Amino acid sequence: MKRPLLFYAILFMVFLYGPILLAPLFSFNDSIFATFPLKGFTFRHYAGLATNTGLLQALEASLIVATASSIIATAISVPAAIALTRHKLPGSAAIIAGMSAPLVIPSIIFGVALLIILLRFLGVELSLWTIGASHVFICIPFAMTVLMSRLEGFDKSLEEASRDLGEGAWMTFLRVTLPLAMSGIISSLLLCFITSFDEFVLAFFLSGTQPTLPVYLFGQLRFPNKLPGMLALGSSILFASALLVILAELLRRRGVPSNSAGET
Amino acid sequence: MSETGNEVIEIREVFKHFGPVAAVDGVSIGIRRGEFFSLLGPSGCGKTTLLRMLAGFEHPTSGEILIDGQSMTNVPANRRPTNMVFQSYAIFPHLNVEENVGYGLRNRKLGKEEMRAGVAAALDLVKLGGYGKRAAHQLSGGQRQRVALARALVCRPKVLLLDEPLGALDKKLREEMQVELRQLQRNVGITFVFVTHDQEEALTLSDRIAVMSLGKVLQIARADDLYERPNCREVAEFIGNMNLFEGKVAAATGANVTVDTAAGQLVAEADTQLATGAPVYIAVRPEKMTLSTKRPEQGQNALKGRIIAETYLGDRRQYLLATAAQEKPVTVSQQISGIETKAPSEGDVWVSWRPELARLLTS
Numbered sequence: 001m002k003r004p005l006l007f008y009a010i011l012f013m014v015f016l017y018g019p020i021l022l023a024p025l026f027s028f029n030d031s032i033f034a035t036f037p038l039k040g041f042t043f044r045h046y047a048g049l050a051t052n053t054g055l056l057q058a059l060e061a062s063l064i065v066a067t068a069s070s071i072i073a074t075a076i077s078v079p080a081a082i083a084l085t086r087h088k089l090p091g092s093a094a095i096i097a098g099m100s101a102p103l104v105i106p107s108i109i110f111g112v113a114l115l116i117i118l119l120r121f122l123g124v125e126l127s128l129w130t131i132g133a134s135h136v137f138i139c140i141p142f143a144m145t146v147l148m149s150r151l152e153g154f155d156k157s158l159e160e161a162s163r164d165l166g167e168g169a170w171m172t173f174l175r176v177t178l179p180l181a182m183s184g185i186i187s188s189l190l191l192c193f194i195t196s197f198d199e200f201v202l203a204f205f206l207s208g209t210q211p212t213l214p215v216y217l218f219g220q221l222r223f224p225n226k227l228p229g230m231l232a233l234g235s236s237i238l239f240a241s242a243l244l245v246i247l248a249e250l251l252r253r254r255g256v257p258s259n260s261a262g263e264t
Numbered sequence: 265m266s267e268t269g270n271e272v273i274e275i276r277e278v279f280k281h282f283g284p285v286a287a288v289d290g291v292s293i294g295i296r297r298g299e300f301f302s303l304l305g306p307s308g309c310g311k312t313t314l315l316r317m318l319a320g321f322e323h324p325t326s327g328e329i330l331i332d333g334q335s336m337t338n339v340p341a342n343r344r345p346t347n348m349v350f351q352s353y354a355i356f357p358h359l360n361v362e363e364n365v366g367y368g369l370r371n372r373k374l375g376k377e378e379m380r381a382g383v384a385a386a387l388d389l390v391k392l393g394g395y396g397k398r399a400a401h402q403l404s405g406g407q408r409q410r411v412a413l414a415r416a417l418v419c420r421p422k423v424l425l426l427d428e429p430l431g432a433l434d435k436k437l438r439e440e441m442q443v444e445l446r447q448l449q450r451n452v453g454i455t456f457v458f459v460t461h462d463q464e465e466a467l468t469l470s471d472r473i474a475v476m477s478l479g480k481v482l483q484i485a486r487a488d489d490l491y492e493r494p495n496c497r498e499v500a501e502f503i504g505n506m507n508l509f510e511g512k513v514a515a516a517t518g519a520n521v522t523v524d525t526a527a528g529q530l531v532a533e534a535d536t537q538l539a540t541g542a543p544v545y546i547a548v549r550p551e552k553m554t555l556s557t558k559r560p561e562q563g564q565n566a567l568k569g570r571i572i573a574e575t576y577l578g579d580r581r582q583y584l585l586a587t588a589a590q591e592k593p594v595t596v597s598q599q600i601s602g603i604e605t606k607a608p609s610e611g612d613v614w615v616s617w618r619p620e621l622a623r624l625l626t627s
Binding site for chain 2: 157160161163165166168175179180
């Protein structure tokens, strides 16, 4: 690589990740103030997390919402992705554009709109259910993108071969389409899980008495002495999220080779 | 077409339109039980669409397909007594060889042992015995093709459909597989319907061939008939080399028809009655022609020309002759036996052929 480009790349990475890395840095600092110079190394803030009941409840709420919304979003997206990749549907471009809307609509507007609909028109009480429902919406574009790229990659004649060998549509789905799409499904689940787990704005608007982890974290930032604990929490979330995203990407790439053409 | 009732496939007046395009344009074919039948034509002639309609992946816009006397109109692909070898082979990448071959046996209510025996027998048939545990991605191109064959044959179809299965193989392997495919077909006695654009492959393999062009069937015949007695210009030019002389019927005496062409009067035998003045083509294969330095005796068709190119092909020599009569050079092929006299490359030569060796084409 050429030197100026390398320099640019390093600078880019520093600006991108430098500020984020401050959180883990201060989370190990033996002080309640997030300032330099650092005082000393400690795991104390991390140990404190384990005994914080409010935090543990928020973590539980987040896990429930993320698990449910990732499964529902993926389950909804699998048939849709098959329909859009396998059949020439009229207006499929419009469907794909419409489905990606949550990516471009500011979540604060989306959150307010959902809040009004839920409270005014439907009279639904805010709870983890309402957060989960909104997270399904914002997860679908991610699920569809991952699944469609997986499904587009495989030889259409594999499904025809299954039909030719005597299996109907349903068994063909179970015996061919699903196993071949499995790596895509798993990476979609992971990606949706992370999207929901890290989501703040919608959860903030739509949470009832039980906050999710990001909402809880935001609430705690009002108390200066809680800051190091929250930095530790943030660092843990950061680490876990990065791990899951990397795993999802590895799975997406490492799936069974999906076409049958030629020698490998 | 013979009405012997021995036909396993009857294609009746089948049309297939994709939008305004007629991919298959009124095709009727009867395919006999146990024969190796080829659909031959350039790409886009409708042969693959026709095959996919036999398999049930496409449905005729109009017309009917019968397999073993039963209409296939409302029979979906998974209920048809056909199996297909796909151009890409479509080997399931998540299954090993054994599981691939046994895929179609799930619905057959076979015991575990029976199934294993069936799969093993099918693998032996295609000479892949012992390869059962191999993963799909460990197979070479030729092996993939054998797995695809075994997977289709294990289901004991009434008809095996093959969509250019040799296209992806290199030349040597392709020739080997041609021989094997032919032997396999004789051994199992199943009707094969084979799609190809390679005329040599079709001639080598098939009992009968349907030549297709632009969605229509031009001629259905045995390989030798197709070569010796093409029924139109298109078939004549598609299969092998053919010299064509355009002209009009001048007189018909018995079987012999005299035709006025730009190269003078030529005589050919016709099997139908032709009216005087009817436009015809005289078609002569290059190897049916003789070269000589002297004017040949009476009763032969003869043209004077000059050799402009000569190609050595090992077993024969091919000459291109420029004649005064037509723009396109005449191709003459001469067997190299070691005792023949080589044509002179300088000066005029005569090319001649006997009337009964030419073919009279009306279209």
